[in-house]
Every structure is written in structure tokens, then in C-alpha cells.
Amino acid sequence: MNRLEQILADLHDLKSPLLAIKHLSTALLDQEEMPDQSRRKLRLIQTSAAEAMDTLTKLGESEPTPTDARSGTNEPIDLARLTRDVVRKFHTRAEEKKQTLCCSVASDACYVDADKGLVRKAMVNLVGNAIKFSPQGARVEVRTGRRKDTAYFAVSDNGPGLSEADREQVFQAFESAGPHPTGDEESTGLGLYLVRRIAHEHNGEVAVSSSEGTGSTFTLHLPATEPGDAEASSRTPSISKASGPSPNSSSGAEGQRQARVARRHVGHQRSG
16 A cells, blocks of 8 residues: 555544544534633634545545536635635734734735635645744735736745755655744645645646745736626536527527527426
8 A cells, every 4th residue: 555545544534533623612612601712712623623624525535637626616716805714714823933924915806716615725735834834933924916817825934945956846745845844733745736736726826936045935826807707607507508600690590589489398398
């Protein structure tokens, strides 16, 4: 059994303790009298356990193809709003390492048509890595914006940075390139591999700009869309369109008339 097969075989054993954490945190949150700070931390525990369960479930399934990942799951995503939600999740972790976590989002609308769960997972990995590999007191900056037809989510830190050799390996599965985590965190070598896979599944890309001693910037690029276009695509079912004359032509008008007749026929059949 190779390393990947061993990891998949262990997934089932990991789900039970995570499920217990999720249920216990839910039970504690039901208590009425609790300090606000404790409640916030419990919600973070609950959310983290749920996300870990979701990750284990997806890893245990057959390996998805780009078509599988995008089929029927895309929706209009306000990237600025999602960015704020993701950054909020990491404030406590950054405070524990005395790091400064900043968030800057563009004032203009920035939307993508994508699988929200997968995009969120990519963003969480990038922010989590910046905190994980940056030392105590470091600054981590998260930015979201749009350049022409591309939306971007960038995470910068002033940590140790990456060498040229590390930059070539960092997106490979199970490659723990570069520096080690600076706290008690662990690294599986899968995070950036998953980020690149998610980017490719949405016709996007992830890039890194870094050099030793100057920190790193990881940027997720995704095709941008207008808010109206994204909302329309989420409401419109995916159907096959046969090639044919334009609806503005005379034959196209005849085709529209036939379509109306067909719809009435179908309506009679359903009511019969």
C-alpha cells in the first residue's frame, strides 16, 4: 500500500473523534450563560470540525475530475464577502501567535461563478499556510480584487520566504518544501496541491512570488463575472443547444412557433 492509499484507509478512523468534537461543541453552545469570547471560540471549534469532516468525506470519495467538481455546484460568489468570512475564522489563531492579520477588499464588485465550498477551501489553505509558516509577530495581509476579466485572492506574509527550488516543488502533493511551521502546527504537504487543483478545476491558476528572507505572496486567480451574469447562470439550467437558424430569421420564427405548440402539447399531457 502506498502513502496515499494508507491515508485513505485511515480516513474512517479520523471521522469518529471529529464527529464527537462537533456534537460536544454544539451541546455546549446550547447553554444560555456563557461569555461571548468562549462562545466565539466554541463556534470556531464547531466550524473547524465540520470542515474537517467535509474534507475527509471528499478525500474518501473517488478522485474528482474538473467536470465532476463543476457540474451542478457552481453559484455566484461575492469574493469580497467570502474573503471577510475566511479571514474572520483565523483571527484567534493569528492572535495566539501575536501576528497581525489584515484584510483589504476592493470597493468594486468582484464576483466569480464557482463551487463556493472548493473556493473557500483554497482560500482557507492559503491564509492558514501564511499563519502557520510565519513567525511570532509577523504580518499577514489578505487582498481581494479584480483585474480586467480575472478576480484574485492574494495572501502575503513577511515570513522566511521560499528558495527557487522550493517554489518549483511547493505545489506537489506530499512535498513539504521550504520552512517548517513555526508553532505546534503540522503540515501534510497537501494544502497547496489542493489549492492548485481547485484553481485548475475552475479554469484558474495559483501563483507564488517569493524569495528567501523576504516573505511570500500566493495569489489565486479565477475568471471574474458580472453579478448579473453570475446570478443568471445559477438560475438557468444546463441544457444542450442544437445548432440551427437564428431566432430572428424567418425559419427561426417558425421554430419559435413550433416550440410554443410543443409546450402547449406537453402542458395538455401533464394535465391529462
